[in-house]
Amino acid sequence: xSPRRPDADVPPGLLVVDKQPGMTSHDVxxxxxxxxxxxxxxxxxxxxxxxxxxLVLGVGTATRLLGHLAGNDKAYAATVRFGQTTVTDDxxxxxxxxxxxxxxxxEQVRAALARQTGPLQQVPSSVSAVKVDGVRSYDRVRAGEAxxxxxxAVTVHSLxxxxxxxxxxxxxxxxxxxxxSTGTYIRAxxxxxxxxxxxxxxxxxxxxxxxxxxxxxxxxxxxxxxAALLIGAGPGFVPLTAAATAVFPERRVDAAEAVxxxxxxxxxxTGTPGLHAAVDPxxxxxxxxxxxxxxxxxAVGFPA
Numbered sequence: 001x002s003p004r005r006p007d008a009d010v011p012p013g014l015l016v017v018d019k020q021p022g023m024t025s026h027d028v029x030x031x032x033x034x035x036x037x038x039x040x041x042x043x044x045x046x047x048x049x050x051x052x053x054x055l056v057l058g059v060g061t062a063t064r065l066l067g068h069l070a071g072n073d074k075a076y077a078a079t080v081r082f083g084q085t086t087v088t089d090d091x092x093x094x095x096x097x098x099x100x101x102x103x104x105x106x107e108q109v110r111a112a113l114a115r116q117t118g119p120l121q122q123v124p125s126s127v128s129a130v131k132v133d134g135v136r137s138y139d140r141v142r143a144g145e146a147x148x149x150x151x152x153a154v155t156v157h158s159l160x161x162x163x164x165x166x167x168x169x170x171x172x173x174x175x176x177x178x179x180x181s182t183g184t185y186i187r188a189x190x191x192x193x194x195x196x197x198x199x200x201x202x203x204x205x206x207x208x209x210x211x212x213x214x215x216x217x218x219x220x221x222x223x224x225x226x227a228a229l230l231i232g233a234g235p236g237f238v239p240l241t242a243a244a245t246a247v248f249p250e251r252r253v254d255a256a257e258a259v260x261x262x263x264x265x266x267x268x269x270t271g272t273p274g275l276h277a278a279v280d281p282x283x284x285x286x287x288x289x290x291x292x293x294x295x296x297x298x299a300v301g302f303p304a
Contacts, residue, residue: 013239044211074184089191109172115193159178213247276288
């Protein structure tokens with residue numbers, strides 16, 4: 001490995017990575033740290049090892065954006081298999097039950113999946129990253145504990161059925177596209193739709209195609225995205241200001257206001273609710289600001 005650079009020597013921004021199967025989100029972060037020879041890298045939104053697709057990383061001061069990016073809606077392409085349940089609700093887990101699904105009609109399948117849209121109280125898979133008393137649920141399951149997680153409120157904005165196939169007489173595979181709120185488990189959709197149909201279900205494929213405004217079309221390998229960051233441009237790299245203004249409304253501030261915000265002082269209110277990306281005359285992101293009465297306060301600062 002090359003000598004570690006000071007984090008300040010690396011341009012802050014986002015890496016839009018196309019995660020490959022078999023890697024954890026932590027593995028991707030570790031590869032980015034090695035490629036850039038820096039420590040300050042984080043991710044916005046975990047992807048299971050089986051899953052592929054868009055994983056957004058923050059580098060340097062852009063890690064301050066990650067908590068806000070993680071709450072954005074996400075889009076997925078997935079394949080649901082009806083006729084089997086697994087311990088993990090995906091293909092990587094041991095098969096628990098097998099129930100012939102060949103008698104189901106396409107209309108029954110589409111109706112069951114349609115019932116998995118809208119506001120839901122969804123129980124995450126017990127083999128998930130949800131923490132129970134500070135310990136990941138999947139670690140408790142691997143230790144032999146029986147884990148029952150509480151339902152959580154999620155919203156599935158849309159679920160489109162693209163194809164219905166019958167690979168065997170007793171199994172039924174369905175390709176879907178899902179747009180949902182953060183915190184939604186696509187494998188829980190497969191599990192619950194299968195339970196609704198009485199045959200069980202699990203995921204055999206999962207790809208995140210979009211995370212907030214960042215689409216798979218701009219995603220690249222970790223190394224390619226890191227190389228783009230080091231030269232300051234290229235697919236897979238989103239500079240800090242561009243990243244913030246892709247998510248939040250832009251608010252231009254003058255030089256005096258930029259100095260005030262840099263010292264944590266308040267400026268005039270924006271007049272509209274929610275976070276705004278305050279950008280100085282030189283195009284630098286100064287802060288995320290939010291109205292608090294007649295003034296706007298700094299929610300997250302980005303020092304020069």
